[in-house]
Amino acid sequence: MNSAARLPGRIGPNALLITAAAVPLTGWAVHAVSLYKQIAAKEKDPLTGLLRRDAYTARARRLLARHGDNLAVVMVDADHFKQINDTLGHAAGDAVLAAFGARLTAWAGPRAAVGRLGGDEFAVVLELASDRRAQRLEQLVRMLHTPVVLDDGRTVDVAASVGAASPDVLGTRDLTALQRAADAALYDGKHSGRAVLATAEKATVPSINGRRAGRPGTAVWGRAA
Template identity: 85%
Template sequence: MNSTMRLPGRIGPNTLLLIITAAAAPLTGWAVHAATLHNRLAATRRDPLTGLLRRDAYTTRARRLLARHGDDLAVVMVDADHFKQINDSLGHAAGDAVLAAFGTRLTTWAGPRAAVGRLGGDEFAVVLELTPGRREQRLQQLVRMLHTPVTLDDERTVDVAASVGAAAPDVLGTRDLTVLQRAADAALYDGKHSGRAVLATAEQAAVPSINGRRAGRPGTADWRRAA
């Protein structure tokens, strides 16, 4: 039996449209499927609460920025202060609102070309272009932003604060993201609850860490003195 499709010698416009539509249907289906997969992949790259990059996506982007821009960058670690008290006293919805607000503030502060990630819990990280001459002003600005009260949906306000540590390739002599984050984390804990940002020194870069957290506490160094 010959299964070849036979078309009339003269094809009208309506018939041609049906043929084109039938042929395009599988392609359209694949296009929708591909778009769906792309959206799902994009969703897995971002934290659903804050909209910030998840750890793996942040790390990939951060390393790319460090490779491209070198010494005109800074790695900034941020840790919310007294966050457990907010959850315990006001509820987890209030805690989520604070985290979401921090995500928005970090994104606004860092700009669209930065890598801004939520590493887990109330810990955030940023890699952005930040030249030595602007470090003091910009880090002071970030601290002020993160100490501005958060307004909840029910109009209550929550007093918030965060500790900030930074590390710069030109100060530490490395572009290794792991080393820079460890140093920034050490600087953050030296300035914990102090209301100021701390720029890491070479001494802090040598501090060992366990799961990204410090195993010791070297002497405190104000980032303004270390710059």
């Protein structure tokens, strides 16, 4: 009798128990991977790979609680996005949104909260010390104004409006208040090609969804329009 024929006879009781135990564990591992993928799919926007609103909000609040004043809340709107969809088609619009998502992720780094809030609106919460804010926001503006090359070789000129707020300037770590101030700052500089940082006065500006342009109390950085 060859060794292959004798092999089953060499499996002892302990080996059988281990083999039997491995079956449910393997099944659970497969189930766990599947469950993780389902959770990730619910947390992330399928087009950009960014966090959806609820997942972004939860992560952003954890960052604010942990790091406090060394953070910035950044709001981003794509400029003239409807025109891109209307003239080049929705596939081109999707490509632009995906490119913005990739650029925001690269700019913010892996420890940040980067979310797509809906449509062409994005938000980022990241560690950003006060002495680096101007430089980093200028960098973001440049990245978001870099043309997007489509799969068919066409090039799309793109732009975005950027507003930011920080706890040390506004005197609050409340995410809603910071986003409202950053959004108001964004609309102060809408279509200007500049990043706008909310100053302390912006915390008291009344707003509807944070969208009240033309108010005082902002500092402006970035490229000229």
